[in-house]
Amino acid sequence: MAFLLAKMSVRALWIISYEKGESVAVRFSRRYPTVEQRAKCMAGSLYVSVPEDGTVLQLLLTEMGLSDSDKPYMALRDDCLHQQRSPALELHVEGPSSGRVLWPVLVISQGSLILACLAMVDAPADPRPPLASLFSVSQGLTLLAGLQAFLCGSGSKPDREGLTSRLAMMPSILLQICPLGTPLDIPQLGASSASAMPTPAGTQKQPAWKTGVHRGRAVVNVALTEMVRSMQYGNRNRQDLWDVYGTVTCKCEVEGVLPNVTVTLTLPPNGSPLMDVLVHPCVSSLDASILTAMSVEDCDSSAFSGPYKFPFSPPLEPFRLCSYTSQVPVPPILGTYQLKDDDNQLRITVSLKLHESVRNSFEYCEAHLPFFNRDQMGSVDVKVSSGQLEVSKEKNLLVWVLGQKFPKSREVSLEGSVSFSGEHPGPTDPLCTDLTAYIKLYFRVPDLTLSGCCVDQHSVQVYSSAKPRIVTSRELLSSEYFIWNSTGTAPVSSGHMML
């Protein structure tokens, strides 16, 4: 008798370090033979066994386009028929025409680290079921993302020693989170084990995602960070774009097995609603109206605009309670950028204006003007109305440090010319040719959100015996804030432009 076999499992897992041109190695691998047994049964004659690590590595690099980087074209690697457009790769175990394929191999890579796992296909292998119907895929992706966060630590790139020591912990980590191929959890990050005590035996069930209970002074920390993106073209035919996305991060040190906390986000009157709200799984209930606004459709002015209540029971470690996107009426800094090519010399005019609604108090504010595909800078004759200019001739980069404040007029300008007469060619970029050039802004404004969203200290409710200390903060950060040269062609960055 056949049976719909248990699923949601991975057959094998690999952690690979890939440093371009230097070393490529499987740093850790784990196979799950009992899952393999089930996969074999499910796939019948189409079963393809998992090759040894060396072979998997080679196949994976080929499929990811990373193998033989010295060869400009390889049929196996570069065939235009291979359309990798899903997160799952196919590994052709015995060459592309053999039809022996390992699928779906899920891959996540960050920096020099590649994590991959082979998810089990829990449906008959022929015809191949759609990826979206395989439960093991989202499980595998979650597992890989969790492992990645654990291995990379706090930085975006894993440091060598840290990575080695964390890799050594993998067997004991996997014993807890994926002992037999079925992912149960992801590695815990940064839980403060010092204040966590084992739970006393009680009648209340302890959440599986909480390693103990907090003992000591109750503190709730809620931090709101908003990022603003912008693409400004200074061109009548092209609409400038900007948007905002925010995250609310919490760290709650509250006693009790399952304490209740509620955080409320509020918007100013006439504030545009928070959209695309995503919440942490510890949020215990949600009002339908919180989820209605979405950035992919036109905003309804009568839409729900708060207050946004998030009742939850906090885990011990810091976590991202929720995130949202928002459309704000004006960008915080509006800029124009004009270049004129004048016989191997560029004449530059820039002006930046800080919008009056934005608090004129930055932690830092810098404008970067890179120049690509030219010789190295020769003479730089540039004047700024405010702030200082730093010139990096090797990188063909002008850094305009605006400091903490715009002047009273809230307008600053830069003018001058740069010649490119150096002997060596400067940095290249395939996008920024001719007069296609940009300014990128980097800034941080403490205690400000563009959407006006805020967490009132008094609105944080904690249902526990001791009165907790509540700390809230907010900040605005720039992210991908571009101002394109209006005299050159600028790339399209969003579909909203054509509508």
Add this chain to the structure above:
Amino acid sequence: MSANWPERISAFSRSPSQFLCSTTSDIFLAEVLHELRDDRASDHIKVLLLSPLLEHPTLLCPSVSVGEETALELMSVFAQCSPKSLPLRCHLLLALTSVLLCSCCVSSHTSASQDFLDLLLQMAQDTNDAQAGAALHPLRTTACDCLRELEACLPGLLSQRLELLSTLRQQENSRLHQAYTGLHALALRNAVYLLTQQKGSGAGDLKGALGSNEGFVWGEGSDSAHPNSESHSDLALFSPLTLGPMGKVPSLQTGQDCKELRSLLSSLLEESYLLTSLSQAALLRRLVEVLAMVPAVSPTIFRAQLLRLLGTCKVCLLHTTLLMKAAFTDSLFSAEDEAFLLKRLVGLSQHPLLSTPEKLFYMDCILHFPENRPISSSDESLPVLLTPRLAAALVPTVFNDSVSMLARLNLLSLVYLEEGEEDREGQGGRGLAYLYDHLTSLLHIVENQASREMVVTFFRASFLFLLHFCHVERYSEDLSQRLCDLYLRRTRLAPHLINLADRTQDRLEESGWAVALLRALQRTITEAPLSQLTLQDLRWHLRILARVAEEGEVLQKATLNFLLCVITSSSSALCVSGDWRLGNGVLGVCRRLLLHPSLDSLLTPLADLLQHLTCHYGETDIQDHARLYYTLLTTLSQEKLAGVLAQRGTERGRQAKVRSLSAIMGETEELTSGLTVHQTERPLLRLVKHEPDDCKPDHKPDSEPACETESSPGQGGIEEYRAQFQSSSFASEITLQYHLTHTGVHDPHFDKLFSIRLHFDLTDSHYEEVSDISVPCLFRTRKPPTVTLRLKPKQPYHTTLRASAIFTTEDGLSWHSPLADLNVAFPEVFLPLLTPLGWAREKKQRVFEGIWGEICSGQSEGDLTNAATSLFCDQLEDSAVGELVEKHFQRYLVSDLDKGRCKVLFFLPPQSHVLLKVITEEDAIQVHIATDNWKLLPYVNSYLEDITKESHSTQQVNGDV
């Protein structure tokens, strides 16, 4: 030895096959188990030692018996572990689960697996640490995990223990309740499934199952986990449970009365919040399956969880929601919910805070969106609600990474393809215009020294675009023109362009776009000013022109003119330089032109070109081949030419082209494929063991004269015996004889085979390389030829040889065919005692006693480190002993069977001896074993077991008669 365990284990994990070349799996397993029992080894090392068993149990325990023995060993190690060694004990449980499941012990219901299950269940029953304390949490969790894996592999195993599992789950208050919930939910789902498979099951059976607390069910369900069981029809029937509303789900007719199940489900759902996202998703998924099978319970019990799930940031939870929607459609999700979910997916597919793989996954979910009322069930179809306006959020831009960009391009192409269908003129709307603009901006980037990845991405994007919009001439024609311009600037892109032409030709045969592109490329190359042509460019041009020349529809005059100009122009340094590869490039084009349908009109210029090459090219090899082509062109008719140059010239299968010898020149890169050895699909030949006459049991092995003079007294015999080994070739080989015959595959084409060359590959390093064996011929009608295989052991172990044969058939084709693996069993390595001719029996016995004495004394003194003695006992009738000795030992007897006693000596090349003293007493047989190579003992033991077992069974048969 223990010092290098970490290294050895990592060598094993890196490549088990390579590792096992230097040892055997039985030896390695024995070593691992030995070290595990060693008290001196640290826990850390022991955990490491378990990893081969955990990850490759089938390699180390290939049979039920080995699996069972290993499991028993591991259980005893587990029992003796210090209670504090928690990680070790957890890993032992995992290793036991792997070994027992993968060696099919559980499915064969062996006693070890039963004991193991009891052990697990006993550990799991200590809820809330009543007995062992909180320190044992990890062990208890692992026990639950192991139980769950067992249930997963043998569905239904715990189906009669649902009440116990339910109680355990409810009792547990620590974090461990998650493990119990997972176990309970899986067992519940499997139990319900089993009920749907029993005819006439109803509410009563369901109630009974929920309250059942009996034993394990080893029954029918278990064999499905056996890898060899094939039941595709059933699998196909039940898998739609996961696939959505279109398929059939087995259902249990319960009527409205299933209170117990309903309350159980609600209690599981209520607690789902307390689980980690991954476990929560898995639980919900199980419950969806249960509900799908029991229609009496309405899926609306999920409603309370739904908002929480729709708002989640976790991909696994949202995915579960989508699968829930696929299963229950409008009985759980209203039309508004559906619209919301789709918009949500679009939003998530471009959300700035999500990772690329997550976004790609959500995009895939849009393409396979589970609609409440699906219109088509094709592979990738767009949900009706996905309007161009909504999809605009996902248009590809140059800021996307390659994979996302291609995924977006694919999605949007589908959207605009539908939009275009509504557009009467078929020229596409604004959306399509945008996509084309995007493609041209990519092209622009490629022009500007883009990275290799960008180049590949651009060609993939172009292919994708053409796949959808090849019919929109405005764009497809413009694209081919732009590609030509791009090529002139970046001739290195030639292989990419050829690849694009090939693929579009394969996929869009009717459109003719590929031919148009090739024609345009030909024009571009031939019309470009020659003065700017570099040698590097020319090399790529020749590649393109060769590909163009494969197209019968494309006129080739321009190509020939171009070649003539390049070769003959006075400014050209090409002829003078005599570059072999460039010459070959030119010849490659010529060779294709020789096959071109319009050859008649090309005759004169082609002949001129070839003649010029023959006379003026500064490379003899090129001259020669040009001369050959010239001769062929001027003397053969077109049909013959085609026959000579390409066996299947008309067939344009680029991958599987059979090359003839004349093509080798033109296609130097494919030199090897020119001399093709064909591959048979199945083994055609086999080797059958053949017992030669001189090896047959010889009743008088020692018929030499007994009157031999005693030349040396005392120990002299053994020294003389040893002296023989000074010649290194002495007794170093074993000889095996086989008949070479056809296998059952009957194909008259292979009835007569000639020049057969048998090749053997070792699978381990215990033997020296085996040289090839030639057999002149093999006819199906004649007596099979005998093949003598000489093996030279380095270590006297059994082995497996990979065999293959190359032979020629009557029509002169060469073939390569694999043969079944050749197994050389342990007893096949035995040789009798090798003594100089004319030795008397007594002398041999003295050698026997001499070696025996050395082993026994050497072992006690400890200087003969490899020596060992052992004893084997079994019950065996007196008569059976006689038969056994005659059948198996006759050739190796040193003393004849006398009063139930005899002495046997096996010599195993190169230098090992196994000595047996067989003693029979009443109905028992004792075999005293002495050997100078202790590693052989396990093999000797299993050999003796095999032959006595055989005797038992013959006795049995005799008794029955």
